Amino acid sequence: MRTTRATLAGLAVGAALALTACGTTTTSSANSSASGASIVVAQVTEPDTIPDPVVDGSLAGYNYYYNVFDRLVMLDADGALQPQLATGWESNEDFTRWTFTVRDDVTFHDGSALTAADVAFTYQQILESPESQLLEYMQVLESVSASEDGSAVVFDLNAPFSPWPSITTAVSIVPQAVYEDLGSEAFAESPVGSGPFSFVSRTRGVEYVVERYDDYWGGAPEVERITFQTVADEDARLNGVLSGSIDVALVSPSQVAGVEGDSAIDLESLISNGVTFLGVNTQAGALQDPLVRKAIVHAIDRESIVENVLAGSGSATSQIVAESVTGFAPSVGVAEYDPDLARSLLTEAGYAGEPIAFEYATDGRIPLSTEVAQAIQGFLQDVGINVTMTGMDQASLSGRIYGTMDMKGLFLNTWAPSTMDGDMPATNMFAGGANDYTKSAETATLVATQRTVSGEERVAVFAELAALNIDQGLLIPLYSPQTVYAIDPALGWTPRVDGLYAFADTSVE
Incomplete structure (x- = not known):
């Protein structure tokens, strides 16, 4: 393994130098092993809030939590549901009560036994934490309790909810006694989980370190220590893997051509679980007319964006649910690129060139976002749609999309459900959620249905929703991006479709 203790020592020096510029929190583990493979993983960012799994629901945070904590149900690398703390689960006939049998051979990192009561406490704590980002997953949860014999946890919901098992993949289980004793902030500084790795230290803005938990119920990992290093710059991430100071890093598709064939790295890619889309405020100006919106649907050449802007790193789509996510409907194809039809629809609508605002982020969540936005502008102008472009930083755009909800017309956005289920994007975009600009009772009914x-009945409803959306142009999916990783060739790590870093089964030469 090229990442050695010497490398980690160098990183530690860098971290120490960084302490003058940022606050730090460090808690040493008493069980640090003196031998074993250590790896460094480059993260694009760290959680915006404290890394408490009861409060934080960020992708950056989940990269920590998937290694330090367990969940009732886990997602494998392909996004399929697999048992973890739960050995099995079942629901009543109308999906309003779910019962999960809990393993009886699991210990937390402090040696205490994990019980169904800890599971119930974790969910109850989320319900009682107004600041928890996981509350959006809990809207249907009425109550949670451990069974009388302590072998199971029971969830009672306030409405039918067939995808409830997918929600449990987002909730990391914490020990009730420790969490109640420490509270949220202190627990984040010294977390105790039951996962394959235990917490060692955290330096804000720099790194998060974990080490192998030898008594893990699923078998001790091969990797001994992981340093999640925050590296925002994409060139620094790639150069780190090339030099051997980093073992796994997300890289931009535009960087691939320059390093293909380099023996110092392996490149792995897969189509992500996210969809980049053109949001539409259906209450704004000319966009109130469904004919204008449908014209936009057919004016954009999605395949051209993927091939010419993204260099082939993506898959065109007209569904808000990515192909790897439950709810994707194979029967629904990509909306046809037909500029003549678009012009005809605009004429029928009586569109006379009224300006339509188009807002996008110039950095952040969507690679090559400016180039994608400019390509869309070109396609719309080609059919006679007058768009006015406004670029801004990601924080400003996100604040307006989800906070003030005052988008002026069109906006470029993306969504990737960490639960790998289509309910979350469908709810948020078509049924009154935080990103619902459609204001459509028809789509809300389908989401509820x-x-x-x-099973297939559910997929059929998603197909109906996707077809309705294409016909009315309520929201315009464009493509699922390809995610590319640079990896040390000595590391046997499999990228996950949900974009998370999990190392329980990683091998090292």
Whole structure:
């Protein structure tokens, strides 16, 4: 392994130098092993809030939590549900009560036994924490309790909800006694989980360090220590893997051509669980007319954006649910690129060139966002749609999309459900959620319906929702981006479709 103790020592020096510029929190583990493989993982960012899994729901935070904590149900690398703390689960006939049998051989890192009461406490704590970002997952949860014999946890919901098992993949279980004793902030500084790795230290803005938990119920990992290093700059991430100071890093698709064939790294890519889309404020100006919105649907050449802007690193789509996510409907194809049809629809609508605002972020969540926005502008102008472009930083755009909800017309956005289920994006965008600019009772009804059925019946409802959206242009999906990783060739790590870093099963040469 090229990442050695010497490398980590160098990183520690860098971290020490950084202490003059940022606050730090460090808690040493008493069980640090003197031998074993250590790896460094470059994270683009760290959680905006304290890294408490009861409060924080960020992708950056989940990269820590998937290694330090367990959940009732886990997602494998392909996004499929697998048992973890739960050995099995079942629901009543209308999906309003779910019962999960809990393993009886699990210990937390402090040696205490994990019980169904800890599971129930964790969910109850989320319900009682107004600042928790996980509350959005809990809207249907009425109550949670451990069974009388302590073998199971029971969830009672306030409405039918067939995808409830997917929600449990987002909740990391904490020990009730420790969490109640420490409180949220102190627990974040010295977390105790039951996962394959235990917490060592955290330096804000620099790194988060964990080490192998030898008594892990699923078997001790091969990797001994992981340093999650915050590296925002994409060139620094790639150069780190090339030099051997970093073992795993997310890289931009535009960087791939320059390093293909380099023996110092392996490149792994997969289509992500997210969808980049054109949001539409259906109450704004000309966008109130469904004919204008439908014209936009057919004016954009999604395949051209993927091939010419993203260099082939993506997959065109007209569904808000990515292909790897439950709810994707194979029967619904990509909306046809037909500029003549778009012009005809605009004529029928009586569109006379009224300006339509188009807002986008110039940095942040969407790679090559400015280039994508400019390509869309070109396609719309080609059919006669007058768009006025406004670029801004990601924080400002996100604050307006989800906070003030005052988008002026069109906006470029993306969504990737960490639960790998289509309910969350569907609810948020079509049924009164935080990103619902559609104001459509018809789509809200379909979203409610998919919660009452399962299997192919549920996929059929998602297909109906996708077809309705294409016809009315309520929201315009564009593509699922390709995620590319640079990896040390000695590391046997499999990228996950949900974009998380999990190392329980990682091998090292």
